[in-house]
Amino acid sequence: MPSTGGLEGVVATTSAVSSIINGVLTYKGYNIDDLAEKSTFEEVVYLLWNDKLPNQSELDAFRKELLEEMVVPSEVFEQIKSFPLQGVHPMAVLRSVVSVLGLYDAEADEMTEEANKRKALRLQAKLPAIVAGFTRIRDGKEPVAPRNDLSFAANFLYMLFDREPNSVEVEAFNKALILHADHELNASTFTARVCVATLSDVYSGITAAISALKGPLHGGANERVMKMLTEIGSEDKVEPYLENAFANKEKIMGFGHRVYKDGDPRAKHLREMSRQLTEISGEPKWYNMSVKMEEIVSKEKGLLPNVDFYSASMYHSLGIPHDIFTPIFAVSRVSGWLAHILEQYANNRLIRPRAEYVGPEHQEYVAIEDRK
Numbered sequence: 001m002p003s004t005g006g007l008e009g010v011v012a013t014t015s016a017v018s019s020i021i022n023g024v025l026t027y028k029g030y031n032i033d034d035l036a037e038k039s040t041f042e043e044v045v046y047l048l049w050n051d052k053l054p055n056q057s058e059l060d061a062f063r064k065e066l067l068e069e070m071v072v073p074s075e076v077f078e079q080i081k082s083f084p085l086q087g088v089h090p091m092a093v094l095r096s097v098v099s100v101l102g103l104y105d106a107e108a109d110e111m112t113e114e115a116n117k118r119k120a121l122r123l124q125a126k127l128p129a130i131v132a133g134f135t136r137i138r139d140g141k142e143p144v145a146p147r148n149d150l151s152f153a154a155n156f157l158y159m160l161f162d163r164e165p166n167s168v169e170v171e172a173f174n175k176a177l178i179l180h181a182d183h184e185l186n187a188s189t190f191t192a193r194v195c196v197a198t199l200s201d202v203y204s205g206i207t208a209a210i211s212a213l214k215g216p217l218h219g220g221a222n223e224r225v226m227k228m229l230t231e232i233g234s235e236d237k238v239e240p241y242l243e244n245a246f247a248n249k250e251k252i253m254g255f256g257h258r259v260y261k262d263g264d265p266r267a268k269h270l271r272e273m274s275r276q277l278t279e280i281s282g283e284p285k286w287y288n289m290s291v292k293m294e295e296i297v298s299k300e301k302g303l304l305p306n307v308d309f310y311s312a313s314m315y316h317s318l319g320i321p322h323d324i325f326t327p328i329f330a331v332s333r334v335s336g337w338l339a340h341i342l343e344q345y346a347n348n349r350l351i352r353p354r355a356e357y358v359g360p361e362h363q364e365y366v367a368i369e370d371r372k
């Protein structure tokens, strides 16, 4: 069986967007801990795209631009209504809708830096409205338009639930968005860069990235964490569940990481939010079960929680449907994908590695009538 190696440890490009050095994650040199504690998601997006944190007037102008672009063309929601909505995964819907959005953008194939930045803004603004709108349409409700007086995080929750979220919900969701915004050359970001390095368009790059994020070894893990916690059901069943999973060599969703071997620096923030929100929602058992899992998995397997582990119980406590956990990851990560896409265009070279051939050689061609 040929080994793919997973490109482990390979430095495939240079990037000035985010870094992971000695287990510390920074966006443009700013420690993720500071950004998570002190910033808003809009400031972080601005930072990722502009190399600096915005001052107040720059932030006000950026927020206004984002809000103006948040409205989704009604034709797009009409298209969503025509999709087979039951039994399809929301990530498949999101992947399709981003592709459809490109059809409604007259600048889709315009490759100037300015046009690509305008498309970046449109995509960042529209993704939350699409995810919230789709979820409502699927449940037989109408999409809710964004409100001018709400932040990005608050608007997502408002468009999803059709009620103004409280400050605890907004603060937690804002922090989660910041923590998911970028992560060096993860699989979906690499996918986006490979795609646009052919000089394909921004919509193609984001469609490709969504496709990569969907998988359970990447962004798809958060939904599966909640499935696992639901299956386990109570704290006393955690140990037997894990014993059985270990015996069957099953992957424990939300644990392990290709780069972090001493722990994911985002997990502590999500863990604390999970503690607070599960308590407020009156269901601390999800947090307690998660902590018990962490204790056993780290002791038995030496594996630590990644970003997808505690985000699951946190999103659940906010009342978010489990199958849009990964689309929510995309609502945040699109900011990082777009930063990397713009960086790739700015200094582009086709990405085309080699494969070591390990298949058969010197085969003699046999005419079809003579083949066994």
Ligand SMILES: CC(=O)SCCNC(=O)CCNC(=O)[C@H](O)C(C)(C)COP(=O)(O)OP(=O)(O)OC[C@H]1O[C@@H](n2cnc3c(N)ncnc32)[C@H](O)[C@@H]1OP(=O)(O)O
Binding pocket: 006, 216, 217, 218, 219, 221, 250, 251, 252, 253, 254, 255, 256, 257, 258, 259, 301, 303, 306, 307, 308
């Ligand atoms: C946003 C994100 O993408 S974060 C990651 C989200 N994905 C998940 O949570 C899925 C579960 N985790 C995993 O599958 C893996 O840890 C990955 C995909 C994240 C990283 O994969 P790799 O870097 O290839 O794993 P790594 O080489 O560190 O694995 C070493 C060993 O630990 C095992 N291992 C790694 N993660 C897990 C896990 N979650 N459960 C059980 N065993 C695991 C591997 O099977 C391997 O065992 P082996 O040596 O006996 O074959």
Ligand SMILES: O=C([O-])CC(=O)C(=O)O
Binding pocket: 182, 183, 185, 186, 187, 218, 258, 259, 306, 307
């Ligand atoms: O970096 C990775 O491999 C996966 C990850 O944690 C992320 O994309 O946030």
